Amino acid sequence: MAVETPHTTEEKKTLPLLRTEELLLNLGPQHPSTHGVLKVILTLEGEKVVKSEPILGFLHRGVEKIAETVTYNQFIPHTDRLDYVCAMYNNFAYVRAVEKILNISVPERAEYLRTIVAEVQRIIGHLFWLGTQALDIGAMTVFFFTFRDREVLLDLFEELCGARLTTSWYRVGGVERDFTQKFIDDLSRFIESFHTKIEEYDTLLVNNRIWLARTKDIAVISGEDAVAYGLSGSVLRGSGVDYDLRKVSPYGAYDKVEWSVPLGTKGDTYDRYWVRMEELKESTKIIRQCLAQLPEGEYKAYLPQVVAPPKERVFTDMESMIYQFKLYTDGFKVPEGDVYCGTEAHKGELGFYIVSQGGGKPYRLKIRAPSFIHMGAFDFMAKGYMIADVITIFGTYDIVMGECDR
Amino acid sequence: MNKLFHSAFFTEILKALRMVFGHYFVKEVTLQYPHEKNTLPDTHRGALCLLRYESGEERCVGCDLCNAACPSYCITVVSAVEENDHVVRRFATSFDIDMTKCVFCGFCVEACPVNALGMTKMYEYSTSNKRDLVFDKAKLYEIGEKWHGQAKGYLIAHNQEGEDETVSEYRYRFPSSRKQEEEQKEEVEAQVDG
Amino acid sequence: MSSVGKQSTAPGAVKNMVEITIDGNIVTAEEGSSLFNAVKWTGVELPAMCYHYSFSPFGSCGLCLVEVEGKKNNVRACTAKVIEGMVVRTGTDEMVEARKGAVEKHLTTHPLDCPVCDKDGQCELQDMAYDLEVYDIKEAKRKEIPEDTRSIVLDFNMERCILCGQCINVCKEVQLVDALCFYKKDKQKHVGAHGGETLYCEFCGDCLAVCPVGAIVSKFSKYTFKPWQLKKTETTCSFCSDGCTITLETSDRDIQVVTSELSYTSKFGYEVEPGEGHGGICVRGRFGFDYVMSKDRLSKPLSRENGSLQPTAWFTALMQIGKQLNDIKTTYGPQAIAGLVSGRCTNESVYLFQRLMRSVLKTNNIDTAARYGHMNSVHAMQTALKIGKATITYEQLALSDAIFMVGSNLTETNPIAALRPKASMTEYGGQLFVADTSKTNILNLATHPLQIALDSETDLIQALVKVVIEKDLADPDFIEKYPKAYENMKSAAAALSQTALSEKTALEWGKIEETAEALANSKRGVLLWGEGIVSKPDAYENVLRLIDLALLCGLFRKEGAGVLPVCEENxxxxxxxxxxxxxxxxxQIDFLSQSDRERFSSTWHAALPEPGQETSGFTLPEIIEAAHRGEIKALYLVGENPLGTLPAEMKVREALEKVDLIICQDPFLTETGEMADYVLPAAVFAENEGTYTNMAGAVNRVSEAFDPRGEARPDWKIFTDLSKHLGHPIQYRSVEEIHDEIAKMVPGYYQADPPKPQPEAYLDAQFISHISGRYAATKPPQDAETEIHLSMEQVLYHSGKLTTRDKGLMKIYNKSVLLMSEADAETLGGLITGDPVHIQSELGQLEVKIEVSPNLPKGLVQFPIHFNDPPVKDLLKVEVDPLTKVIYFKKGVVTLERPASVDLRVLPMETPPETIQQEAQETPSEEDTEVS
Incomplete structure (x- = not known):
């Protein structure tokens, strides 16, 4: 592209013409702020981004193909490794899809347990996002504060299911293990004190001029464009589109508690930040109400053909022994058909599309990963901004490559 | 005016600094690993181990259900027939878990129909030789003996076993063999005759 | 035998179709057939545990319950018969509950054996309990029955048994063995041998295959596998010429179990076409897999250094072999090189071997195991009919209405093919005529057993021809087309004396007439002959006589009729x-055919060896002879072991000692291998790709289940590698390419249709002139009263020498004993089973233990051909057929004597003779395993 130079015609004669051209810059896949192994080929005009082309697939593990070779239950640990910082959501979205194709429902207590843990996971996810986003922009302190609080919640997860990240706690027909009183107490204590933590983050960021400069009016996307690009979750709501699956098609116990959907106005990075901070508060609200309403009952559905029998019965009952073997070898039989089920994860709409031809293994499984969909809007949103903003834009999607590349 | 004041004197930065320095007087949350270690809950999914009955008999019968349940197929079981005490038994001649493949999901423990597998809180077994990370039967039993309490705790915490040791009530046992029975009878008869 | 379960009526039978109502739909079904099938056809899946298409419904499991209008109680659909106007409901809630109850009944007494049970994962009880959602059973009571582990092959775990009776029914109705039954012991119902004895039967293992739970378990793979661990490979069995399709279930490089189509999972095969087999396999196929994993397998090529065989590298061995072969070829000429290839190699291996020998080494001295007998059938059929293989399929054999079987102990040599004649009798109402000298299994089962005198097969066939001609039963088509041949036959047959034939065969003339009439009047008659014809002198002529008989009966003209020559190796x-x-x-193209020689030489890019003055190439006996003369300098043996197979009279050892270079390519180190200069480890069938052609001419696929053990290689790889060292590389990238070349060079070989016979030879004057000679009266036997005939017989549990290396089969049968008739044992002074006897012929003598058998006629003793210890085969005189060059060493005349030193041990009175037998057989087996 020819760019006019300020030189006079005389100077033009004496000085050689400055060669100006677009600069191709490979960002990543080893760049630390690309949240994994994302590569973006940036076309720069000076410092301005003219075009950006995300190259995906460095973390591709063929998870969707693996799903075709394992039983429905065996795939649960594989879902842990999609969005590896928020495994609970992947579990949740997956088991919901399987339950939908099986056309089964879970006990009420299980629905509450699932909702509580999902919201805890949302807090963890947002804290993780906040820490890393701030870190990417240059504010290191926030990272320490958010990770301090995330640790507490991860310890709770470990208390609950034995692992901090690769949880595999959700099961088809319920959850793996009930809450203990200790878990409930610890969680309540955390929830009660969490607003002070949020205040701390706000102290660090909300008026910070650098933060504001780096986020305000950066990567603006209008509501219409956001919908057109298929964006979801906080990214969509940051643009003022009131779409939250938890409200639109409620699941779990979301329709039994009071909460609201925070919406941004401008659709810039700051609005998305603001939406997420508000969601932290909403999540605490949901958790608090759920814990208060937590009904008594079973945490697993009574569905012998789907849910493995309790272990004590396996030792004493012939039929339980048989079901144990049938379920762990062949898996439960899923009727022929296909189903799509979307769940509102903290990143956006995490959907599973399952095609079953009958039998114990999916014929085809497709994951609608929000990170992947969001990367589709990257070029649109990065166009015209500075190269330094590119990192901010990665961050604003809350991208995790494990989920994006699958 | 106020805005100008704030921007001139970096008030928001100072506020933040005050908050951050205030944390000098808060109890630190960081653990100085390896000098300090976190206490792990009973549910912790650590290294796998094999367990024995209280009589010292191996629980594992080599049914390979753990391998069938494993999402990463990291368990290899080879079973064989063993004949002693007039009972024909099935037992695992080799039981290998490839810890490099293991995803610590605990499905094998859930699947095990005799509760032969347990998970311990053991997580420090890094090695310079990758081959050492294939735990064989001997190693798994060794871990099981060393961390028996942890493994039991895991099973109880994950609803795999009742806390009130009802384990002895297992209905499962190997049938005795008729050949052996008759041989025994013959022996007895021979003794009587003699 | 009634068989409502199986949709199997003789072809052409009229079915009476009636209308019934099932779940509101009007359906037409055959009257009197099983209601279960009628329901199945409507697409309703009725659960059933005791049902199997291969036998009649039994109705023990109580799962296929349906409601029939007008009946108070629920009806078991399998045993209920279709009656006009029935109104049936299948899916009502009560029915579902009733079915659940039936499963619950079984579960209440079932032990919690799933973790250890071998059937877990493919267990029908598991499937039923899961599918019908049987849960929350209130009461449970364990049966507490000890496991019956007495049998050497099968363990019976009656705790797991659901008493469905499938094992008993398949044994009784399909195998016609009837070894199993229900019996009561300690107030509990058991399944096992009659009277609760230790089971010793044919061990076909069909009971194991149909058992829906883990009640019957194979000892050879007990507790060693779970189904999900195993990789399944469908391949073809490598033992007899039946060519059964088997499934190798392997983990790593070990075969854990061998299964076949017959199983509880394929039980609803009511769609099976009439005549299709039941899908089972025999004892050899099912339990004879251990030799594949044997430690005796060669793992490295061996070469002779300083007099002993030393391991060497493949490259070195092949390079040296190539060099030495080339040297011999240039020094002594290609005629000094000979090769023998086993009848167990795949078609592709044999094709490649003969290509290597003919196009690279330029020699035509190649021969195969068919020279022990089957070449007689091939030659005779080629001469008379222009085809060299069976003209019928197994299906046609099963659907035949009259089978004449001569000189074949089919149930022992080819147990699965033998099920076809059995089915023809029991399922399709066919007649079975079995002519044999001893009371074989199939003879006892036959509708028309014809026990003939020793060595009177020729007379019997002559008599049959005579009857067909004299009763004017001959096929008019044959008379019209080949009047001269018919006239010759007629005049020759007229000269034969009826009384003499009747006397010689020791059969009443009426029985012979009955047989001949049945064959001549049959619609789908089949002639079947085996080694009793082809491995005895005069075999070529006998096969021609049988072909005459077939022609006279019109068997080559009628649809579904034909002949089936049985051969031994797969x-x-x-x-x-x-x-x-x-x-x-x-x-089977004549080697001298000029046009075809050109076709092959252009494909192979090499000239074929020119036919010599006397012969176009040496056959097996000629190779041995030439080796004796020192004319053979190099011998390439592919899976052949002439030293172990041929009797001492052939002086194989002396012949081989004169050969400069012996290359032995075999999975094991054989006797011949020990003499060889190079021993190349070959892959076995489970490690090979390719095809086998069974005795009916069908080509079956052989698939690789795992890589060869050690450094063993498949034959085709060895041949291609060797050809490079010989300087004429034959290049194939895979077996598939060889396969394609065969398909190109031998058009139509892989097509399933049996070939059409062309009996044009019967127009040839020269051929016709031979006919009269065929119907000359045979010489009367000499000293018929005192002479003892020794016959080498095949045993059901073994196939060739190969299976003697199989631990499992040796455990089942390791009796190297001389079978003797009661009369002979009496003559020798009241010998009983287990006694030693002196056996003597012109060639030598040895001592062997005997077993008295009620099935043998006087004057005949039998010894299993598979065992060389003691080397009974060396007592036999060898005769070489002048025309077909087949080596006869199946039968011979011996004298028996009671050994001089009589064993004076006192036998305890109460011990039954079987116990002694077992003791006698166990001792050598242990020694064997130790040595090997």
């Missing part, structure tokens, strides 16, 4: 078809 037929004999190029 791919004998294929080895001949692939040109593994000097007479034929691939496709």
């Amino acid at each position: 791919n004998e037929q294929g080895a001949v078809d692939m040109g593994g004999v000097p007479e034929f190029l691939p496709g």
